[in-house]
Each structure stands twice: as C-alpha cells, then as structure tokens.
Amino acid sequence: MFDLNTIIEKISFLDKIVGKWYLLILLTIVINDSMGFYRLKKEMKVITSAVLSKKLKILEETKLIGKKILIENPRRVEYFITEEGKKFVSSVEDIFKLNLPSKGY
Numbered sequence: 729m730f731d732l733n734t735i736i737e738k739i740s741f742l743d744k745i746v747g748k749w750y751l752l753i754l755l756t757i758v759i760n761d762s763m764g765f766y767r768l769k770k771e772m773k774v775i776t777s778a779v780l781s782k783k784l785k786i787l788e789e790t791k792l793i794g795k796k797i798l799i800e801n802p803r804r805v806e807y808f809i810t811e812e813g814k815k816f817v818s819s820v821e822d823i824f825k826l827n828l829p830s831k832g833y
Contacts (some may be wrong), residue, residue: 741790749772749775749783750783750786750787751820753772754792754793755817756771756772757807757809758814761808761809762796762808762809763807764805765777765780765781765784784807791812791813792810793808793809794807794810795807
C-alpha cells in the first residue's frame with residue numbers, strides 16, 4: 729500500500745484529469761494512434777476548439793500525451809499517447825472491466 733503523501737499526490741493527479749472530456753480525448757487518441765488537432769475536434773463533435781486546446785494542454789502537462797510539430801505547409805501539430813499514457817489507459821481498461829453500474833448517478 730502507498731503512504732499518505734503518495735496517495736495525496738496520486739489523488740491530486742487524478743483530480744486534474746478526471747473532469748469532462750479528458751478520458752474521451754485520451755482514448756480517442758489511443759484508438760487512432762495519433763491525431764492532429766482538427767481531426768480530433770471533428771471526431772469529438774461537440775467540444776469547442778478552446779476547450780479541446782485547454783484539455784490537450786493539461787494532458788500534455790501530465791505527460792499522458794505528447795505533441796509533435798510536423799514541418800509541413802501549413803504547419804501541423806499531432807498528439808500521441810506517451811508510455812505513461814499507455815499505462816494509465818491500461819488501468820482505465822481494467823476499471824471498465826469491472827461490473828460497475830452505469831446508470832443512476
């Protein structure tokens with residue numbers, strides 16, 4: 729088991745990324761290997777560019793995703809899952825396997 733300080737650090741990390749959109753963004757990137765901003769926005773449909781940009785920045789700060797700047801004309805950015813992100817997604821998949829109620833909250 730973890731000590732209290734480690735638990736507080738982990739909870740602080742989770743608090744940062746469990747809000748609306750984070751998991752959906754992360755899993756969408758995982759499913760597609762990597763994605764540019766506009767393709768990701770198109771896949772997500774109802775998210776605004778400003779919100780998507782903010783959420784991507786936080787996911788990047790937490791090191792769950794990385795960003796590649798592609799030297800093309802026009803210049804593009806591509807987001808990809810990091811090794812830490814892969815570990816996190818694996819844990820999320822384990823949670824999805826639990827027989828938890830999905831309605832009534």
